[in-house]
Amino acid sequence: MSNIQRVDPPLAAPEKETLLAFLDYHRATLLQKVNGVSDADLRRIMTPSGLSLLGLVKHLAYVEIGWFQETFAGEDLYPVPWTKEDPDADFRIEPHETTADILAFYIAQVERSRTITATASLDDIVRNARDEEYKHMQLRWIIVHMIEETARHNGHADLMREAIDGSTGE
Amino acid sequence: MSDIQRIDIPLAGSEKEIMLAFLDWHRATLLQKVHGVSETDLRRLMTPSGLSLLGLVKHLAYVEMGWFQMQFAGEKHPIPYTDEDPNADFRIEAHETTADILAFYAAQVERSRAIATAASLDDLALIFHHETPDKAGQKPSLRWIIVHMIEETARHNGHADLMREAIDGSTGV
Numbered sequence: 001m002s003n004i005q006r007v008d009p010p011l012a013a014p015e016k017e018t019l020l021a022f023l024d025y026h027r028a029t030l031l032q033k034v035n036g037v038s039d040a041d042l043r044r045i046m047t048p049s050g051l052s053l054l055g056l057v058k059h060l061a062y063v064e065i066g067w068f069q070e071t072f073a074g075e076d077l078y079p080v081p082w083t084k085e086d087p088d089a090d091f092r093i094e095p096h097e098t099t100a101d102i103l104a105f106y107i108a109q110v111e112r113s114r115t116i117t118a119t120a121s122l123d124d125i126v127r128n129a130r131d132e133e134y135k136h137m138q139l140r141w142i143i144v145h146m147i148e149e150t151a152r153h154n155g156h157a158d159l160m161r162e163a164i165d166g167s168t169g170e
Numbered sequence: 171m172s173d174i175q176r177i178d179i180p181l182a183g184s185e186k187e188i189m190l191a192f193l194d195w196h197r198a199t200l201l202q203k204v205h206g207v208s209e210t211d212l213r214r215l216m217t218p219s220g221l222s223l224l225g226l227v228k229h230l231a232y233v234e235m236g237w238f239q240m241q242f243a244g245e246k247h248p249i250p251y252t253d254e255d256p257n258a259d260f261r262i263e264a265h266e267t268t269a270d271i272l273a274f275y276a277a278q279v280e281r282s283r284a285i286a287t288a289a290s291l292d293d294l295a296l297i298f299h300h301e302t303p304d305k306a307g308q309k310p311s312l313r314w315i316i317v318h319m320i321e322e323t324a325r326h327n328g329h330a331d332l333m334r335e336a337i338d339g340s341t342g343v
Binding site for chain 2: 013018019051140145156159168
């Protein structure tokens with residue numbers, strides 16, 4: 001993901017190839033939605049709930065970490081920005097964080113996710129069920145969830161981008 | 171889909187079971203997002219491009235029909251959009267009631283479910299409306315169609331999230 005070229009998912013392929021292609025399609029869509037937007041507009045809070053385009057990228061980077069590195073692979077959770085008192089901190093861009101920092105951080109997490117999924121089976125079970133009810137969770141569930149979560153946030157990005165400069169499009 | 175209860179998605183299962191559960195979850199999410207909104211606000215155009223909450227439901231009904239009935243199963247059905255008016259399926263006409271649109275969506279979802287249940291994920295669509303020169307003659311599998319329906323419905327639910335928040339401040343997954 002060094003550039004933001006988007007590849008159409010193959011029309012008739014096996015399960016894993018199809019799922020990973022749709023997830024990559026939405027990761028690239030997110031990067032397209034932030035491309036060409038000024039630093040000020042990327043940080044502009046666009047909804048009463050506090051969403052910004054760059055905040056979405058930061059949030060989705062931590063979503064990639066949480067599902068693939070922490071839950072599935074059982075790695076120690078990267079230091080996270082949120083706390084019980086400040087649960088949405090991962091949506092907030094701090095003054096010292098640059099756009100380049102956030103994009104590089106997102107891309108690095110996507111690369112880690114790809115490495116983890118490349119060598120695993122969709123039937124594999126999570127190593128670190130954060131919750132007792134997650135103990136039977138398959139990689140299959142995580143990838144389909146990542147598709148729908150990234151797609152839904154791209155729906156948020158669609159309307160924020162349209163409000164910023166009028167541009168729309170899949 | 172007579173009510174809008176959302177069912178938790180099984181954490182482990184077969185490919186088809188998991189995929190269809192995620193799709194149903196997003197269909198129910200859409201209905202939750204329009205639930206409790208006044209008639210006026212459901213039809214209010216909320217973006218410069220002309221989106222409304224009820225227009226999203228109408229559009230997604232035609233998306234269900236287009237992918238499952240018309241392309242996968244090869245059926246023919248009347249559609250509101252034309253080359254000159256390509257976004258007509260996002261527009262609520264004066265004679266259409268909210269109940270009409272919700273019933274139409276629910277009916278298309280039922281047809282989609284029946285078609286998906288009876289087929290294999292490797293089965294190919296009989297017709298493909300989006301053929302490109304580099305993929306001439308290729309048809310999408312039912313697997314592709316279902317994953318596409320998940321991401322398209324989820325993305326429109328992202329639109330619904332922000333429209334609903336703008337209408338009454340409510341948010342939530």
